[in-house]
Amino acid sequence: MMKVMKFGGTSVGKPERMQQVAELITATKQPKLVVLSALSGTTNTLVNISHALAHAQKQEAAQIITNLYTHYCQFIQELLPEPVYQEMGKKIVDEHFDFLQIILRISFSEALNKDILAQGELLSTKLFSVYLQSRSITHQLLPALEFMVIDANEEPDLAGIRSRLLPILAGHPDCPIFITQGYICRNVRGEVDNLKRGGSDYTASLVAAAVNAEVCEIWTDIDGMHNNDPRIVNKTRAIEFLSFEEAAELAYFGAKILHPTCIWPTQQENVPVKLLNTMQPEAKGTTIVAAVEESGPKAVAAKDGIYAIKIKSSRMLLAYGFLRKVFEVFEKYKTSIDMITTSEVAVSVTIDNTAHLDAIVKELTPFGQVEVMDQQSIIAIVGNQLATTPNILSTILQGLQPLPVTMVSFGGSEHNVSLLLPTQYRTQALQLLNTHVFGL
Numbered sequence: 001m002m003k004v005m006k007f008g009g010t011s012v013g014k015p016e017r018m019q020q021v022a023e024l025i026t027a028t029k030q031p032k033l034v035v036l037s038a039l040s041g042t043t044n045t046l047v048n049i050s051h052a053l054a055h056a057q058k059q060e061a062a063q064i065i066t067n068l069y070t071h072y073c074q075f076i077q078e079l080l081p082e083p084v085y086q087e088m089g090k091k092i093v094d095e096h097f098d099f100l101q102i103i104l105r106i107s108f109s110e111a112l113n114k115d116i117l118a119q120g121e122l123l124s125t126k127l128f129s130v131y132l133q134s135r136s137i138t139h140q141l142l143p144a145l146e147f148m149v150i151d152a153n154e155e156p157d158l159a160g161i162r163s164r165l166l167p168i169l170a171g172h173p174d175c176p177i178f179i180t181q182g183y184i185c186r187n188v189r190g191e192v193d194n195l196k197r198g199g200s201d202y203t204a205s206l207v208a209a210a211v212n213a214e215v216c217e218i219w220t221d222i223d224g225m226h227n228n229d230p231r232i233v234n235k236t237r238a239i240e241f242l243s244f245e246e247a248a249e250l251a252y253f254g255a256k257i258l259h260p261t262c263i264w265p266t267q268q269e270n271v272p273v274k275l276l277n278t279m280q281p282e283a284k285g286t287t288i289v290a291a292v293e294e295s296g297p298k299a300v301a302a303k304d305g306i307y308a309i310k311i312k313s314s315r316m317l318l319a320y321g322f323l324r325k326v327f328e329v330f331e332k333y334k335t336s337i338d339m340i341t342t343s344e345v346a347v348s349v350t351i352d353n354t355a356h357l358d359a360i361v362k363e364l365t366p367f368g369q370v371e372v373m374d375q376q377s378i379i380a381i382v383g384n385q386l387a388t389t390p391n392i393l394s395t396i397l398q399g400l401q402p403l404p405v406t407m408v409s410f411g412g413s414e415h416n417v418s419l420l421l422p423t424q425y426r427t428q429a430l431q432l433l434n435t436h437v438f439g440l
């Protein structure tokens with residue numbers, strides 16, 4: 001049975017890290033499908049290049065491209081010291097930077113933006129493949145653009161991925177190591193596209209589900225999912241086991257270690273997921289499986305950029321069908337709702353996709369008085385059977401007592417209590433919950 005191993009940006013971001021990745025993927029004889037991200041910082045830089053071009057700032061774009069080129073030239077000098085392999089690496093780098101020079105001269109479009117963003121994963125995988133060649137490590141580089149596909153709603157098409165990938169793998173029956181790009185894919189128009197930021201996790205989960213892998217390992221720069229955001233809170237601890245549901249909720253509500261929607265493919269095919277640390281491979285990490293024993297609060301995450309929409313109407317009193325009409329407006333604009341609270345005369349919902357906010361507000365206005373609050377954050381406390389844990393709600397609310405919580409959602413899911421508050425209080429909320437709920 002195959003194993004999927006995904007290495008994120010920091011895990012491939014320095015020549016010595018790539019060398020470490022080679023050790024990890026050759027440690028056992030089990031066949032592997034290895035998914036690589038772009039070198040850390042590259043996708044952000046490509047976003048900046050695209051942004052400059054979209055705003056007709058060609059000089060700026062050219063300067064960023066030059067700096068990135070220097071970075072890659074240094075990278076291959078260190079990664080591939082032997083002249084023959086360095087030459088091969090240089091050819092790859094030059095090819096991709098020739099493309100980045102061409103884009104300075106053509107008109108910008110959304111399709112071009114996606115082509116620009118794809119360069120990072122194409123570069124990292126090709127350079128890693130040359131490195132493996134330099135070490136005589138047998139492997140195949142599989143172009144993700146030949147099998148990673150998304151549908152008309154821009155959602156990954158798992159059946160389509162499986163039907164393309166399995167014959168490709170069958171074409172190399174004795175190959176011990178396959179390498180492919182995370183993040184990038186093709187859309188229904190056949191254009192290059194991507195699975196959104198952090199999407200290499202999603203690629204890993206999708207291919208793990210497609211090949212029915214024994215395990216999907218996500219190798220990163222931390223020893224697994226922590227109980228709180230280590231970028232924000234000082235004292236956090238790693239969690240040994242999570243259920244698919246718990247992991248999916250944490251990812252969706254902002255735990256950056258996982259792409260927001262990457263859990264469902266592995267959950268659907270019941271492929272265990274492991275979160276592991278490239279810098280500390282012996283650490284236990286986090287294992288994500290279907291069922292876990294323990295219950296109670298396990299972790300908290302925060303999602304920023306939330307808008308709350310409140311619709312107040314006295315006509316809602318005793319009126320049936322009111323909520324349906326409200327939800328239909330969001331459905332029409334393909335805008336998903338995260339939290340809902342209702343009272344006799346008002347309903348509040350939260351959204352994070354504001355692409356159609358104006359149109360939504362306009363269509364809601366006939367139903368009542370509409371208020372929009374921006375710069376809100378959802379704080380989600382996640383844990384198995386959380387809703388039935390004694391005193392959990394009072395512990396959470398007591399902990400957050402100094403803060404202006406504007407919405408609370410409890411009981412909607414067994415694994416989640418969500419709260420809404422202005423983003424300016426998000427850091428404080430995570431710290432207070434760390435003390436009051438997790439005793440840290």
Ligand code: ADP
Nearest residue numbers: 008009010220222224225226228229255256257
């Ligand atoms: P990669 O480049 O490997 O995909 P990411 O930067 O996307 O890595 O994700 C790992 C980072 O996620 C960690 O370095 C950490 O700062 C951040 N993070 C946020 N919340 C959590 C959490 N609850 N547990 C672990 N890491 C978290």
Ligand code: ASP
Nearest residue numbers: 037043183197198199200
């Ligand atoms: N390189 C992409 C990004 O930075 C995908 C990933 O790393 O998961 O978003």
Ligand code: MG
Nearest residue numbers: 008198256257
């Ligand atoms: Mg990531």
